[in-house]
Amino acid sequence: MSPEPARAADTDERPSRVTIRQVAELAGVSIATVSRVLNGRADVSEETRQVVQQVARDQGYGPRRPARRTGLVGVTMPFTDPAYFASILSGVAEALYEQDMRVVLCPTRHEHDREVSLLDRLMHGETDGALLVLPEESNEELRQLTNHGYRFVVVDPLRTLDEGIPVVSAAHASGANQATRHLLELGHRRIGVITGPPEGTASKSRLQGYHGALAAAGVMPDPDLEVAADFVIEGGAAGAARLLALPEPPTAIFAFNDSLAIGALRAARARGLRLPRDLSVVGFDDTRDASIVHPALTTVRQPLAELGRMAVTLLTRLLEQQSFEPLHVELATKLIVRDSTAPPAR
16 A cells, blocks of 8 residues: 655644633633633732733734634533433534534533633634533623624523523523413412522523412412422422421422422422322423323423524524524423322312
């Protein structure tokens, strides 16, 4: 076999670039501090600001976009499992495939510095744009990405974002209102809720929908019936145990995701309650687990795969520089009634 001929130098080859992590190391600060300096935040000392800015200038750190479309789209999300994230990712991957584009997947583990570093690599590397699922970045940090000309769409934001930042989310308030009305129509009046972290956009919107349904039925909200937890089964079990230990426990629990609801089912069984005769439980998301637990879970269906597909649609329009309104798209939710809800025992 003849030796492979020497390959001509690629005229498009670019020199290696410095990353935000390297800027942080050279300046002796954290990635978060570099991000705050670059975003013009005031909560950094003037001395630190000057050091970071000098390092960035010396190293030639700054935005750089690919000279041509690559067909690669970055996707940042906390995890690829449980089913909530996997369902969104499946919609993204399928929609990108139809556009002859591919995913560059970046799990962030809900770590701000890790996510900032990954986004920096995506922005300065060979991706055309990105989809950011539950991003940890602040409104100001996302604005900075926009100012650098990087195209992205946020899916299910953790916090309220400016109108100019493209967002795709579900109708959280409407779904929570449907769930609460369902329980009210069954005859429940003491309806406990297990929310997610109270500062989250989804938790706030779902709580708003819950309160709205109670008000429409003439039921005063009871702060003792509202407990917060992380969106995991253990949090649901702990939250339900707290609610069921009240002197006058609820006859129904609305949990703000399916994992919390499954935890509530577990806590109820541990107390010897019969489901749904002694306690009705409603979840939110309609993940695969909702239909296979016992009793099968009444829940609010989020169009998870469609969230991913719609995000790709918006990003494609941005990449093609199409103008469109609105930048904030909200997809409908729907109550799915199964076996975990029934009228309260008399």
